[in-house]
Amino acid sequence: MKPAPDNRRCCVYNQPASRPRLGVLATHVIQYQAPLYRELSRRAVVDLEVAFISQIGARPYRDPGFGVTLAWDIDLLGGYRSTLLEHESRGDKTKWLFALSNWLRRQDIVVIHGHVNPEMLLAAAACRVLRVPYLLRGESHPETAAVGLRRLARHLLASFTVSGAAGALPIGQLNAAFYDRYGSIPHFRAPYSVDNDRFRAASDVMRSMRTERLVSLGLDPRRPTVIFSGKLTPRKRPLDAVHAIRLNEGELNLLLLGDGPLREEVRHFEGQLPVRCLGFVNQADLPGWYASGDVLVLPSEKEPWGLVVNEGMACGLVPVVSDAVGCGPDLVDGVGEIVPVGNIDELASALVRAVGDTSARREKVQQRLERYTIVETARGFEQAALTFRQ
Secondary structure (H helix, E strand, O other), rough: OOOOOOOOOOOOOOOOOOEEEEEEEOOOOOOOOOHHHHHHHHHOEEEEEEEEEEEEHHHHHHHHOOOEEEOOOOOOOOOEEEEEOOOOOOOHHHHHHHHHHHHOOOOOOOOOOOOOOHHHHHHHHHHHHHOOEEEEEEEOOOOOOOOOHHEEEEEEEEHHHHHHOOOOOOOOHHHHHHHHOOOOOOOOOOOOOOHHHHHHHHHHHHHHHHHHHHHHHHOOOOOOOOEOOOOOHHHHHHHHHHHHHHHHOOOEEEEEEEEOOOHHHHHHHOOOOOOEEEEEOOOOOHHHHOOOOOEEEOOOOOOOOOOHHHOOOOOOOOOEEEEOEEEHHHHHHHOOOEEEOOOOHHHHHHHHHHHOOOOHHHHHHHHHHOOOOHHHHHHHHHHHHHHHOO
């Protein structure tokens, strides 16, 4: 049975009707997910359609974490078929539920992101009513910081969503443990990944500019350089990286690629330390700045995964992360450094170890990253869709 024709903007693919129709329900347009959707469409093992709940990301929007208005400078909608299920009033969901139900009926299997977003919960319930199998994709860990009634509510929602799922697409070890806690459902390995080839190629081109870029910022290019990439918020703990540089007495440079409420506090140290804050850096320019570094640091106190670690590793950086960063057991363990969150002395020592051994570690970094590619992630989606094809 072919999907019902419509007049929505889409890419047309002349593919066999026997392919399973895979629907992906996404909260909004996300820069990390677009390469996966394009790869799934290019491979043509499944008949993919992505439904967005919101247009956020497809047009300029204000990001409260960065504190700036964002307009992504790479194509996020080309190369795959998509539709919009946006509704004007979140208080009146009747029209939206009707559109959602029609979209679900056109799919053989659906990917639902998470168990907290109200629209995702409604979609999971609708899948049960319509007998459309769904796969879970999210970032949750088995343990939660919630307490009291909120903890109980999260537990009940997780149990409801996981127990009704046909399977899960875990992003990594901690996420897989979450699904194991709440249900006995099959797992299809679909690791969190970024477009490694794009980041690697772009950083290789810009690596010859490293000295010029660091000098332009008033930094000594002979020093190893540490990169922090992310929102300058208390949760990300960028000041831990700054203080670790202070403890190393100017032996390392630090570039902070990001913006947010802590920016002014971070910039206060620029006159005292070899620290520079560049503000928000868009996707097209990120690889070039990664190419100016040797180590990527992510000292967050709460980080479900940390895709900037994937980005940095693709550009040849050695990762140093806190033990609260979700990708630690998967990506970092054995190739980079993992330190206790908030322990600045340990962080400072880990940065010195990493920059002192970057040549030996880089080969291990690239070998590890071979299992965290868009192709590997697409294969997990395809295997799941083929398993539950109706």
